[in-house]
Amino acid sequence: GAAAAPLADGVLADAARRGSIRMSADPASSRARMETLYALEAVAERNRPVAPPKKPEAAPFFLPSEMDAQRRDAAPPPALPPPPPEDDAFAGDDGSDADGSDADGAVAGAAAEASRCRLASLSLAEDATDVATHLGALGASALDAEIALLCRGPHDAPGVELVRRFAGHLATTLETHGHFDAIQAYLHRLVQHHAAVLSLPQLRGPLATLAAAQRAAAARFRGLVHENLCLLEVATAD
Template sequence: MPRSYWRDLHRIDEIRARNKPKEAPKEPEKAPFFLKTQAGLNPVFVKPDEEDNSSSNKRRLDDSAMDLTRCVLSTMLERAEEDDSWDGVLDYLLGLGSSGVDLEMNLLEGEDDLRRCIAFFTTSIATDSKFEVLQAYVGLFLKKHGDVLVESPELSPLLGKLKEAEKTRLERLSHLFNQSLCLIK
């Protein structure tokens, strides 16, 4: 796992600000004139009324496609909770880039999604070896949803369990580091 992957998750806002264009793109002064045609063996010119209807249908399709892509992480968390197997969720997140993980974390909504995500982090931190990337995910999750987590009395006990899992994992890592130092000296 490249270090830049999990390190950039904490700085995603800075990266977006840096990559933001300094001025808006300019429209060409004179665009060529084209008549819209309908695809087919015999091209037919499209009337302006038909053009408006087809564009509204495209908008509806785009909205429905957005609904389908909105729930990928949420759906995976729900399935993983039912099966009690969180490996697929971690594999999915590892397959995404930094901006993809940021988008998925932004799209989590509702206390059920947040509860499932906390359960995923708690279980994964306790059992998995990808500690650094999990810490980056937890940091991003808390950054995005911290205000909701603080206000929710139902999620507070789950955050306590997450804290205990992290504490246990850090103690284990500290013990391994101390063993390594002992071997070096």
């Protein structure tokens, strides 16, 4: 179907004042995609082959060629020189720079790694709307892959910075009361892929901000559900 028309600024302001929340633009396709995101591990387990691939009994026969002989006679490539020893003279006890510039280095490294995926480059920008729009246009598998590509683990300093930026965009979107259902699924995949990264000390502040935004969004949702429940109870009272 056609995409929903954007809400007017006055409507958005009134919704924010009353504590309303907004779901994704296309509920029909969004619901299926969100449910798939929550069940990706179960889907992978279901699609796992029941038996490993078997080598065929009669492999095809190939005639040797002159090129094969040249490959066998060719000298092996020269070994790469060993990496130079690391100079720790200017590093602090914790491995960071003495002037505390490790954060600046992480930001610069993240900018250099923006080509990992489209989500990485958008996370480095300031506009959280672009992140939500991009993720909303992806299928479940592609979306999950982009979130996974943000960081390779706690040792990946640029990736840690990308996760920090992405978590900040999720918090901003929650604070604007938008894409409530989609953000819940994105949070689920973020924690599934990067739980070890999110527990790092340098992410404690951004994670606390995200948790506070999630608590506020959950409270708004519970309030709306409770209000409707009260109205139903009044309507059905004897």
